[in-house]
Amino acid sequence: MTGHSRRVRQWLVPIALLGAWQLAVMVNDGLNVLPTPTEIGRALTESLIDGRLAADAAHTFAAALASWAICLLIGIPLGMALGTFSTLRTMLSLLIELLRPLPAVALIPPAVLVFGFSWKTEITVTVFASIWPLISSSRAAIEGLHARIFEVAATLHLSKWHTLRSVVTPAAFSQILVGARLSFSLCLVVSVVAEMVGNPAGLGWGLVSAQEAMRASETFAYLFAIGVLGVCANFALGFAVRRLLPGLAQAS
Numbered sequence: 001m002t003g004h005s006r007r008v009r010q011w012l013v014p015i016a017l018l019g020a021w022q023l024a025v026m027v028n029d030g031l032n033v034l035p036t037p038t039e040i041g042r043a044l045t046e047s048l049i050d051g052r053l054a055a056d057a058a059h060t061f062a063a064a065l066a067s068w069a070i071c072l073l074i075g076i077p078l079g080m081a082l083g084t085f086s087t088l089r090t091m092l093s094l095l096i097e098l099l100r101p102l103p104a105v106a107l108i109p110p111a112v113l114v115f116g117f118s119w120k121t122e123i124t125v126t127v128f129a130s131i132w133p134l135i136s137s138s139r140a141a142i143e144g145l146h147a148r149i150f151e152v153a154a155t156l157h158l159s160k161w162h163t164l165r166s167v168v169t170p171a172a173f174s175q176i177l178v179g180a181r182l183s184f185s186l187c188l189v190v191s192v193v194a195e196m197v198g199n200p201a202g203l204g205w206g207l208v209s210a211q212e213a214m215r216a217s218e219t220f221a222y223l224f225a226i227g228v229l230g231v232c233a234n235f236a237l238g239f240a241v242r243r244l245l246p247g248l249a250q251a252s
Contacts, residue, residue: 035217043217044224052206053222057229060195060202063119064187064233067126071183075131076176079138080168096135104129104190108198121198122191130186137179141172177241184237188230203229 018037025031035043047053082089104125111121149171153163195204203226210218 033216035220039217040220040224043215044221047218047221053225056201056203056206057225060188060191060204061229061233063122063126063202064184064191067123067130067191068184068187070123070127071131071134071187072180075134075179075183076138079135080142080172082135083139083142100132105193105197108194112198117198117200119199119201122194125194125198126187126190129190130183133179133182133186134176138172138176141175142168144175145171181237185230185234188233192226
């Protein structure tokens, strides 16, 4: 199968579903509460023209990116430390097991009490939900390294810092990269959820506002925009990894 025919086949099912949706709403009066795909497309175009959708998408993406940066700065060093030092692992194991199962939405009420309905609430909730894959993958990457790596480093009389920087980190990076990509996807999802409840801005708030105003076409337009943003962001991240770190991209 050629690349062109594969791409064509990928679009067959979505196009067929849109056609069936359009036809079902037009012929069934019981479904008239649903907008047709053409009405959604019109609402999407109008939102793009007046700039609201672009501004909301920019806010959501910026919040997700900022949250991801915080996750990277905290999650990777913490996970690597947990995988390296058994004493630290013992000290923090109970706290981690208590916090990790908590759903992110449960943190929204206390975050609102502390920060109000603001971007701080959104960032806090998003980081809390998205940091765990990074901690887990970084810890597992360190724990999964072969003991011979450390034996070679000791034979070469490398310091602990040199061993960590030049030996351990490159060997563990491909597995850490998997956690980083999962964390980025979670940042986008949780940012939208946090905007629905804890921060009146972005795509999440736009979706809720359209629903409360009973603007069905705009509601589905925002839903479509959220999906497109996720696909584009994931594609951009994958492209960057393939261009900058081709060997690691294949390993992940």
